[in-house]
Amino acid sequence: MIKFIDEQAIITPFCENVQANVAITAFSDHTYGELLRVTGAKPRAVIKGGCDVDVFTFERNGKRIAVYKSPVGAPAAVATMEEIIAAGVEHVVAFGICGALVHTPPQTFIVPDKAYRDEGTSYHYMPPTEYIDLTNSARVKKLLDGSGINTLVGGTWTTDGFYRETRTRADELKAKGCIAVEMESSALQAAANFRNKQFYTFFITADSLAGEQWQPNDILDLKATDSTTVAVAAAIKLAEELA
Numbered sequence: 001m002i003k004f005i006d007e008q009a010i011i012t013p014f015c016e017n018v019q020a021n022v023a024i025t026a027f028s029d030h031t032y033g034e035l036l037r038v039t040g041a042k043p044r045a046v047i048k049g050g051c052d053v054d055v056f057t058f059e060r061n062g063k064r065i066a067v068y069k070s071p072v073g074a075p076a077a078v079a080t081m082e083e084i085i086a087a088g089v090e091h092v093v094a095f096g097i098c099g100a101l102v103h104t105p106p107q108t109f110i111v112p113d114k115a116y117r118d119e120g121t122s123y124h125y126m127p128p129t130e131y132i133d134l135t136n137s138a139r140v141k142k143l144l145d146g147s148g149i150n151t152l153v154g155g156t157w158t159t160d161g162f163y164r165e166t167r168t169r170a171d172e173l174k175a176k177g178c179i180a181v182e183m184e185s186s187a188l189q190a191a192a193n194f195r196n197k198q199f200y201t202f203f204i205t206a207d208s209l210a211g212e213q214w215q216p217n218d219i220l221d222l223k224a225t226d227s228t229t230v231a232v233a234a235a236i237k238l239a240e241e242l243a
Contacts, residue, residue, distance in 0.1 A: 013086040015055075015084065016087060018044050018057055018064075021088070023239075024065065027071075031228050031231065032069045038229075047084065047087075051071065053083075073184065074122070075121050075187075078187045094184070094185075098203035099180060104179075104205050105150060107149075110156070111203075112137060113154065114156070115134060115157075117158060121191075122158075122187040125193070126190045126194065132189050144202065149230060156203075157170075157180070159182075159183060198242075
């Protein structure tokens with residue numbers, strides 16, 4: 001287990017200030033592409049960490065909002081978040097896809113209220129605990145409910161081992177109250193807490209581990225855009241409220 005040490009790090013994140021208080025980030029190419037298309041965001045800066053990440057911005061009601069694509073996996077996603085925070089962002093809205101651990105009705109979004117820390121990155125940002133609370137889940141649910149979107153609230157299992165999700169492990173996490181599995185939430189929340197910033201997240205289900213066999217969802221079909229379009233609109237609406 002990693003021992004958390006609360007002292008100044010040797011390396012400090014740095015990025016050009018993007019003059020935006022809020023950033024929206026997505027993980028999958030088709031979701032991110034829809035986000036750029038809908039907002040008409042323009043290139044603003046480049047995050048140069050482990051890989052170059054373009055930062056775009058758009059304006060709504062006289063306020064600038066940043067947009068960037070997060071790499072998949074806790075270490076890279078957190079490193080990119082560190083840079084966007086260094087660029088002046090106070091609120092990060094992240095949305096993406098997850099695997100359902102329980103039967104989830106169609107067109108229902110997952111809103112995690114806690115995340116099981118089955119990854120390594122979060123332990124560099126806070127002492128060991130089994131779970132970390134997703135502190136803004138109630139606000140996310142309120143916005144989605146107010147937009148007429150069906151939601152399911154519960155825990156999420158954040159894991160580094162995408163191809164090592166076993167039936168025994170999935171059942172164990174379901175028994176602990178997890179309704180979804182993904183790869184970043186616990187680490188992103190831990191980093192946000194450490195930097196005294198705010199993190200907001202929700203998911204579209206891309207596949208299901210709820211039955212005896214793994215079951216893909218049609219969100220994996222790039223032509224199936226309805227859920228993506230609704231998710232993009234919800235993320236933009238939340239960002240506008242926060243800006």
